[in-house]
Amino acid sequence: MQIISSETAIQVAFLALTLAIFFVIYKLPKKAFSKLRSNNRAASQSSHHFLNGAQLLSRARSARNRATAESFAKDAIAEADRAISLLPRDAAALILRALALDVLGRRTSALRSIDAAISPPAVKSLLGREKGDALVKRAELQLAVNRRRRVDSALSDLVEAMSLTRDNPKGFCLLGQCYEIKGMKDEACEAFREALKIEPESTQARQCLARLNSST
Structure with a gap:
């Protein structure tokens, strides 16, 4: 009688474990699907x-x-x-x-x-290009908020931005301005020349380059 009870207990435990595993297997995909659907909706x-x-x-x-x-x-x-x-x-x-x-x-x-x-x-x-454009905008804002105090931070952003995208004339113009503020005329001229390569009609780049060339 005791042996039968033990066997019965083992069978009951095994059945309970099987049901628990089935419950987990059944519920998890539903939860995952529900979360995915919620994420897609958001x-x-x-x-x-x-x-x-x-x-x-x-x-x-x-x-x-x-x-x-x-x-x-x-x-x-x-x-x-x-x-x-x-x-x-x-x-x-x-x-x-x-x-x-x-x-x-x-x-x-x-x-x-x-x-x-x-x-x-x-x-x-x-993406790389998107980050580059965002860095250019942050540099522009930094210079607008406090040109002298934030020039180093803006310069760092612009150098990184130009490594991500080489076809942003505004970025090169801002880079030229930062170099000019720091007294780095050769680097500033090069940045303005790069801006003109991309956008030959850039009045800002042309005027800044002319001003720097006339001061040397």
């Missing part, structure tokens, strides 16, 4: 808000009236914030927010937003 909604924000930013930049431009820029920030709330690690929405803040003249806040976009973990969502 990504879709975030993309929707980002596209709305990008259109609003374009309208803000092209608006002739200052009040209208500010209104569109504020709406763009609101859409960017909605996108960020859904995907906090998406650098694109953070950059969109920075660009809209720049339209409003809130450069310090714009700089913080683009800092977040170029820092881990958000920076992982950027």
